[in-house]
Amino acid sequence: MTDLRVRAGGTEPPVVLLLHGLGATGEVWSDLTDLLGPAAWIAPDLPGHGGSAALPAYSFAAVAEAVAGLVDPRGTVIVGHSFGGVIGLHLAGRPGVRAVIGLGIKVAWTADELAKAAALAARPATVFETRDEAVRRHLRVAGLDGLVDPAGPGLDAAVVRDGDGWRPTFDPRAFGVGEPGLAGLLATAPVPVVLARGEHDPMVSAAHLAALVPGPVDLPGLGHNAHAEDPAALLPLLTPYR
Template sequence: MTDLRVLRGGESSPTYLLLHGLGATADVWHGLTGLLGDASWEAPDLPGHGGSSSLPSYSFAGVAAAVSSLIDPRGTVIVGHSFGGVVGLHLAGRPGVLAVAGLGIKSAWSDEELAKAAAMAQRPAPAYATRAEAAQRHLRVAGLEGLMFEAPDAAVVETGDGWRPAFDQRAFGIGDPQVEALVAASPVPVVLARGEHDRMVPASSAPVALPGLGHNAHVEDPGALLALLSTPPLRPPV
């Protein structure tokens, strides 16, 4: 069983299950959760990230299974960024899931890109002399440089040879997300969105564009994402 670090808040249904991107932690959702009022929300560090334990091996289905117990049977809207968005699509058929919002999901991967990611997964995690250096590495891997100026405590760990990001680099090798097949198979509504200037995700992969924003649109402008979540089908009728 995977031990998860989970941030929580609010009480009213439906619950928003917030799934961060590769290399990040649940802390990236602070801006959005501060705008949700009394709405119930849960934001885990995904396995191999932050304060959550690692998996023996990584697959999108395996990560989804590890967080599936967080689905609120009263009704859950899943909001996932990039890697977390694919995990959310794997949860679409679970009881209680009402809809899935995928933000910044890179759906098309070349053989070269997949091979590069697999090679990164084989590299030993770098160690640094100071926490500040490890924290900077965390922000760089998560694409958060310039967006978050301080890494959360859970993002780095002290080891016998110094400091390193808590992220398990083996997760880089998770493989092709096969997004189109997941969307086609989803029994609940799926909304795919991207920041207008997201260089990783072409407009053809995500019909909804958030103006003026990049890959980490949820961090850049949480209000823009909140506006998206306030429209059907992501805001189910009461």
């Protein structure tokens, strides 16, 4: 079993399983978990991110298998951002899953985009002279520039010493997971699936989501990391399944 770093809180079921996007850590959900009150929640660092161990090789299915033990069979609502949303859809058939809410999942991939991701996956992690530089790279890769204070306390798991320098803990090989095959995952999902996006998310359009599910949700005024910009905007998406 993959060694995972997991944060958790609350006691009231169902469990809200929070799966972050590529390059981020479970801390990205901190402002949302503050709003969940007594609701039970779990926010892991996905494999190859933060304090969680790397995988020998990365695929969406392999990452989902690594975190599948966090699904509470008594009742779990999955909220996944981008990469984490695809992982959530891979978990949709696990016993106990009530619904999957996917936020900001990139649906359409060009051959050039996939080639660029594969090239990034082949590069070794960059080591920086200072922790501050490594933190800045982490925030840039995770799309959190300007949304998270680089001096904040929630970034300790995002960077690590490497020899005389520092590097993000994110394993760049995870860039190589490939095209997510969203249509197939949605076709086989046995539970309700909500797809949402920030109104200004450049990675996925409203038309892309509308071609896949009825009634996709646009979150007004928000971008790709809507959960970090305005975590309260996600609460109405959770309400029907809690």
